[in-house]
Amino acid sequence: MPTIHDVAKRAGVAPITVSRVINDSGYASQETRKRVETAIAELGYVPNVLARSLRSKRTNTLALVITDITNPFFTSISRGVEDTASAAGYTTIYCNTDESEEKEKKYLQWFLQKQVDGILLVPAHSTPDSVEFIQEQGASVVLLDRKVPNVEIDAVRCDSEAGAYALIKLLIDRGHRYIVALGGPREASTAQDRIAGYRRAITEAGLAENEHVYYGPFTQSSGYELTTQALAHTPSPTALFGANNFISIGAMKALRDSGIRVPEEIAVVSFDDLPPTLVVDPFLTVAAQPAYQMGQKATELLLNRLSGEAPQECQEIILPIEIIVRQSSGPVRAY
Amino acid sequence: MPTIHDVAKRAGVAPITVSRVINDSGYASQETRKRVETAIAELGYVPNVLARSLRSKRTNTLALVITDITNPFFTSISRGVEDTASAAGYTTIYCNTDESEEKEKKYLQWFLQKQVDGILLVPAHSTPDSVEFIQEQGASVVLLDRKVPNVEIDAVRCDSEAGAYALIKLLIDRGHRYIVALGGPREASTAQDRIAGYRRAITEAGLAENEHVYYGPFTQSSGYELTTQALAHTPSPTALFGANNFISIGAMKALRDSGIRVPEEIAVVSFDDLPPTLVVDPFLTVAAQPAYQMGQKATELLLNRLSGEAPQECQEIILPIEIIVRQSSGPVRAY
DNA sequence: TTGTAAGCGTTATCAC
DNA sequence: GTGATAACGCTTACAA
Numbered sequence: 001m002p003t004i005h006d007v008a009k010r011a012g013v014a015p016i017t018v019s020r021v022i023n024d025s026g027y028a029s030q031e032t033r034k035r036v037e038t039a040i041a042e043l044g045y046v047p048n049v050l051a052r053s054l055r056s057k058r059t060n061t062l063a064l065v066i067t068d069i070t071n072p073f074f075t076s077i078s079r080g081v082e083d084t085a086s087a088a089g090y091t092t093i094y095c096n097t098d099e100s101e102e103k104e105k106k107y108l109q110w111f112l113q114k115q116v117d118g119i120l121l122v123p124a125h126s127t128p129d130s131v132e133f134i135q136e137q138g139a140s141v142v143l144l145d146r147k148v149p150n151v152e153i154d155a156v157r158c159d160s161e162a163g164a165y166a167l168i169k170l171l172i173d174r175g176h177r178y179i180v181a182l183g184g185p186r187e188a189s190t191a192q193d194r195i196a197g198y199r200r201a202i203t204e205a206g207l208a209e210n211e212h213v214y215y216g217p218f219t220q221s222s223g224y225e226l227t228t229q230a231l232a233h234t235p236s237p238t239a240l241f242g243a244n245n246f247i248s249i250g251a252m253k254a255l256r257d258s259g260i261r262v263p264e265e266i267a268v269v270s271f272d273d274l275p276p277t278l279v280v281d282p283f284l285t286v287a288a289q290p291a292y293q294m295g296q297k298a299t300e301l302l303l304n305r306l307s308g309e310a311p312q313e314c315q316e317i318i319l320p321i322e323i324i325v326r327q328s329s330g331p332v333r334a335y
Numbered sequence: 336m337p338t339i340h341d342v343a344k345r346a347g348v349a350p351i352t353v354s355r356v357i358n359d360s361g362y363a364s365q366e367t368r369k370r371v372e373t374a375i376a377e378l379g380y381v382p383n384v385l386a387r388s389l390r391s392k393r394t395n396t397l398a399l400v401i402t403d404i405t406n407p408f409f410t411s412i413s414r415g416v417e418d419t420a421s422a423a424g425y426t427t428i429y430c431n432t433d434e435s436e437e438k439e440k441k442y443l444q445w446f447l448q449k450q451v452d453g454i455l456l457v458p459a460h461s462t463p464d465s466v467e468f469i470q471e472q473g474a475s476v477v478l479l480d481r482k483v484p485n486v487e488i489d490a491v492r493c494d495s496e497a498g499a500y501a502l503i504k505l506l507i508d509r510g511h512r513y514i515v516a517l518g519g520p521r522e523a524s525t526a527q528d529r530i531a532g533y534r535r536a537i538t539e540a541g542l543a544e545n546e547h548v549y550y551g552p553f554t555q556s557s558g559y560e561l562t563t564q565a566l567a568h569t570p571s572p573t574a575l576f577g578a579n580n581f582i583s584i585g586a587m588k589a590l591r592d593s594g595i596r597v598p599e600e601i602a603v604v605s606f607d608d609l610p611p612t613l614v615v616d617p618f619l620t621v622a623a624q625p626a627y628q629m630g631q632k633a634t635e636l637l638l639n640r641l642s643g644e645a646p647q648e649c650q651e652i653i654l655p656i657e658i659i660v661r662q663s664s665g666p667v668r669a670y
Numbered sequence: 671t672t673g674t675a676a677g678c679g680t681t682a683t684c685a686c
Numbered sequence: 687g688t689g690a691t692a693a694c695g696c697t698t699a700c701a702a
Binding site for chain 2: 678679680681682
Binding site: 003004005015016023025047048049050052053054055056 | 694695696697698
C-alpha cells in the first residue's frame with residue numbers, strides 16, 4: 001500500500017503538499033496539483049483515514065444507538081440517519097440495545113473509544129446517566145425519540161403525550177367508556193408519556209375510575225399477553241390502546257385467537273404506523289410519527305453542532321404526529 | 336485525556352508494559368499488573384483505539400453493505416450480523432446501496448479507507464468488479480444473499496432457483512397453466528435465479544409457451560405496475576409469482592384496487608416471508624429464507640476467516656428455504 | 671505557494 | 687519479566 005510519502009516522492013513534492021491537494025486545504029498551484037493527482041492515480045494511493053483521524057481528532061463517523069432495528073419505526077429512523085450522514089461524508093456505526101441499559105453502556109463505551117464525532121441516542125431508560133457519560137467524554141449527542149430528565153441536550157422527538165391523548169379522545173368521542181391501555185416498559189419516556197396522554201383524556205372525560213393500564217416490553221408477545229389479561233377482566237374493555245406498533249399487532253393476534261372481531265366487538269388504536277411498503281390493507285387507526293424525518297433532522301442537528309453552525313443553546317425539535325383514522329377504531333356508537 | 340504514558344509514569348513502568356497488561360499479551364508479574372491496573376483506574380484511562388489500529392492494522396470493525404435496510408429481509412440479516420459481530424467484540428458499519436453500483440463503489444471505498452477488517456457484501460450487480468476491488472485492497476469479503484460469477488469467494492445464500500421452482504411447481508400442481516412472473520432487476524443474481532427456477536418448472540410442465548416474465552426493481556411500486564400490465568394482457572394469468580416481498584405486496588395492492596379476489600380469482604405466491612412480528616394474519620404462500628441466520632452464518636464465516644481458523648479454500652454455505660403454504664395459493668382446481 | 675519538523679497514542683521488534 | 691526505540695501514516699504549527 002502506497003503512503004503519502006510515496007506519492008510525494010513520485011510527484012517531487014513534500015508530503016504536506018499532497019495532504020493539501022487531497023484535502024483541498026491551503027494553496028497549491030495548478031501545476032503542482034496536477035502532478036500530485038497523477039502520482040495518486042498512478043500509484044493507486046488511498047489515504048489512511050486512521051492516521052488522519054489520529055492526528056486531526058475527527059473520524060467522520062456517527063454512532064446510532066437504537067433499541068431494535070427490527071422495529072420498522074427504528075428502521076425508518078436509521079434510514080433517515082444513514083442517508084443524511086452519508087450525504088455529508090459521514091459513515092454510520094450502529095447497534096441494538098434491546099432496551100438494556102447495560103448493553104447501551106457497553107456500546108457507548110465502544111463508540112466513544114472509536115472516537116466517533118457524534119452520537120444519536122435512543123436512551124433505553126429515563127435517566128441522565130448515559131447522556132452524562134457521553135458528555136463527560138466530550139462527544140456531541142442528540143437524543144432521539146425519547147426524553148431524559150435534568151439534562152441540557154439537543155433532541156428530536158414527537159409529542160407522545162399529545163398523540164396518545166388524541167387517540168383516546170377519538171375513542172371517547174365515539175362513545176367508548178372503558179378503554180384499556182397496553183403500555184410499554186415503565187423505563188422508556190415514550191411509554192410514560194403515552195400513558196400520561198391516555199390518563200389525561202380519560203380523566204378529562206370523567207372516566208378516571210375506568211382507568212386501566214398494563215405495562216410490559218414493546219414487543220408483540222407482550223401485546224398478546226396483556227390483551228389476554230385485559231379480556232379476562234370484568235368489565236371487559238370496549239377499546240384497546242396499544243402503546244406501540246408491536247404491542248398492537250400482538251393485541252390483534254390475541255383478539256383474532258379469541259374470536260373477537262375488530263372493530264365490531266372491540267375497537268383498537270395504536271401508536272406508530274407501519275410503512276405502506278409492508279401492508280396491503282392498512283387497518284389500524286394510529287398516531288403516526290415521521291420516523292424517517294426524525295432520523296434526518298436529528299442527524300442534521302448533530303452535524304450542525306459538529307461544524308459549530310448551530311446556535312449555542314440546546315435545541316428541541318418536536319415533529320408533528322399524524323392521526324390516521326382507519327377501520328380499527330370503528331364508528332360512533334353508544335356503549 | 337490521559338494516555339498510556341501517563342499511566343506508565345504513575346505506575347512506574349514503561350508504556351509497553353501498560354500495553355501488555357491491557358491486552359493480556361506477553362508476561363507481566365502479578366505485582367506490576369496490579370500497579371498498572373490501579374493507575375488506570377485512578378486516571379480513568381481509556382485506550383485510544385485509533386492509535387492502536389494504526390499500529391496493529393486491525394480495527395475490530397466489520398462493514399455491512401446491503402441494498403436497503405427498509406426491507407425486512409435485510410433488516411433481519413443486519414440484526415443477525417450485528418448480534419454476532421458485537422458478541423465477538425466487533426462493531427458494525429453499515430450502508431444502503433439502493434441497488435446502485437455507483438453507491439456501492441463509493442461506500443466500499445470509504446469502508447476500505449476506514450480499514451475495516453472485513454466486509455459483508457450484498458452485491459448490487461452480478462459482476463466481479465466490487466469483489467475484486469475489495470480483494471485487491473487485501474480485505475476479507477463474504478458474499479451475502481447474491482452470487483457473483485468467476486470469483487473464488489466465501490458466500491452465504493439460499494438457493495433461489497430451487498425456491499422459485501418449488502413455488503411454481505406448487506401452482507402447476509394446483510392446476511395453473513398460465514403463471515406470470517413479476518421479476519426483480521435483471522442485474523441481481525437472485526432475480527436471475529428466481530426467473531430461472533420459474534422457467535424450469537414451467538418448461539418441465541410443458542408450458543414453455545405460456546412463459547411470461549416481467550422485470551423491474553425490487554419495489555412495491557414496481558410490483559403494482561407490473562401486475563397492472565399483466566392483468567391487461569390476454570389471456571389473463573391465473574397466478575402471479577412475486578420475486579420478492581415488496582413486489583408481492585405491490586401486486587396484492589394492484590389486485591385489490593382492480594377488485595380481483597385472491598385466491599378465488601387469481602393465486603399469488605412470493606419469495607420472502609414477512610417477519611411474524613409485523614403481520615397479524617399471514618396470507619401469502621411464500622418461499623421463506625432464514626434471513627437472521629444468513630447474517631449470523633456469514634458473520635461467523637468472516638470472523639473465522641479473519642482469525643485464520645477457516646480452512647484455506649472458499650466456503651459456500653447454502654441455507655435451506657422453507658415453502659410456507661398459506662391461503663394466497665388457493666386450492667387445487669382445474670383452469 | 672511550498673517545505674521542515676514534530677507529534678498524535680499506540681504496539682512490533684529487539685534487547686536485556 | 688521488562689524496557690528502549692522506532693514506526694504506523696498522517697496533519698498541525700511554524701518557517702521560508
